Amino acid sequence: MAFLELNNVEKYYDDMQAVKGVDLKIEQGEFIVFVGPSGSGKSTLLNMVAGLEEISGGNIVLDNTNIATLESSKRDLAMVSQSFDLYSHMTVQENMSFALRLAKMPEQEIEEKVALAADKLDLVSLLKRLPRQLSGGQKQRVAIGRAFVKIPKLFLFDEPLSNLDASLRGQIRVEIASLNRDLSATTLYVTNDQTEAMTLADRVVVLKDGEIQQVGTPKELYEHPANRFVAQFIGMPQVNILPVHLNILPIHYQKGVTPKGACQLGIRPEHLSVTEYTPDLLKGYVEFVEPLGSESLIHVNLAGDKKGPVVIRQHERCNWQAGDVVSVVWDNSRIHFFNNDGQTLKLASSGAL
Known part of the structure; x- marks a missing residue:
């Protein structure tokens, strides 16, 4: 007991x-x-x-x-x-x-x-x-x-x-x-x-x-947040939440957890980074930069996205300015997917569908 x-x-x-x-x-x-x-x-x-x-x-x-x-x-x-x-x-x-x-x-x-x-x-x-x-x-x-x-x-x-x-x-x-x-x-x-x-x-x-x-x-x-609420409540700045449409569920997620289609992607600011613009990568426009001394928070509007900017945490010196055209990259292993009820799509224990 x-x-x-x-x-x-x-x-x-x-x-x-x-x-x-x-x-x-x-x-x-x-x-x-x-x-x-x-x-x-x-x-x-x-x-x-x-x-x-x-x-x-x-x-x-x-x-x-x-x-x-x-x-x-x-x-x-x-x-x-x-x-x-x-x-x-x-x-x-x-x-x-x-x-x-x-x-x-x-x-x-x-x-x-x-x-x-x-x-x-x-x-x-x-x-x-x-x-x-x-x-x-x-x-x-x-x-x-x-x-x-x-x-x-x-x-x-x-x-x-x-x-x-x-x-x-x-x-x-x-x-x-x-x-x-x-x-x-x-x-x-x-x-x-x-x-x-x-x-x-x-x-x-x-x-x-x-x-x-x-x-x-x-x-x-x-x-490993259990749902979108926990993901957003734990961590500052808050996790970025983006609407996405799944055609293929990544292999490390359980089969049958959610139907293919509309869901939400979550990624934390520290798991995103900004690089020089490259056509093959996700395009973004720097809206605002918050210099905080040891780090900077970069607010970037993604091309075609109407849900507001994502926030990116950069620890090294930041030379980006509002109006810059950039590419946004991320660590695939750090992505979270949430269904329409806000529940996290669970990782498959075997690592395969």
Whole structure:
């Protein structure tokens, strides 16, 4: 049995179903990230695990115990949100040790746990300060430290870095990963930030409209999306989607997956490249170039295409300008095909039709 199991978990708000029969098994020590657009149900799902929302159906089993009807305080978990939730009249040290003192942990053990977390999170020099004397990033470090000193069965993070600037998000993301690795903690983490999801997660759960679209490692989601939604949601800039008409299905796709005819082709910007125009290759017209320092994003209108430009990521120096006539080439092994329902055409296991 998995360490944490969500079995047919549902959530209704009157007649609106926010979470639709979610099934998920999580092993001890896994770092699981929930991602999805607003309204996908990711925070609602996390709150049901936390006991902050009642479930409408199903079970939540943690370490062989059904916790679905237990009070939040009895679920042996710690939660960090974007709002910090620090006690304003307590010092950093008092905030971090508060739950341990309530649990009547020996004083020496409390001091050791707080000292270890403070060292990991660069809070040693701030232990005597009050929350009002801290920056936003420092407050979030305290909230994270307060959760980690408890060493519960389950850590929950609800968009903890969303109120911080980009440089702080990167720094604290590394600190969370380091602490989690040291403790082998089982973690559920909600975010809208793909970088957080792809760098922190052992597995990513992609949600849409209260349903799981795909569960997999970051690499699996990037290389083998289950459908067009996952392909478009994972990766920035978004995957290019082009309408195509199949006359012959490529040999490495399963026979009978889709009828020949109209479907959609997906290819990521980093798997396209621009070359000098050659009549034998696909023709395009440079519409706009975004120079980003280490890379450039080239927007190219394809000849005969009325669906808008494709975006091409180029890492080397870019000398293309708006109005240039170019050829666009791609890596055939990186192409995805989607049927009219948005489902990915599956690769044949044998590699042949």
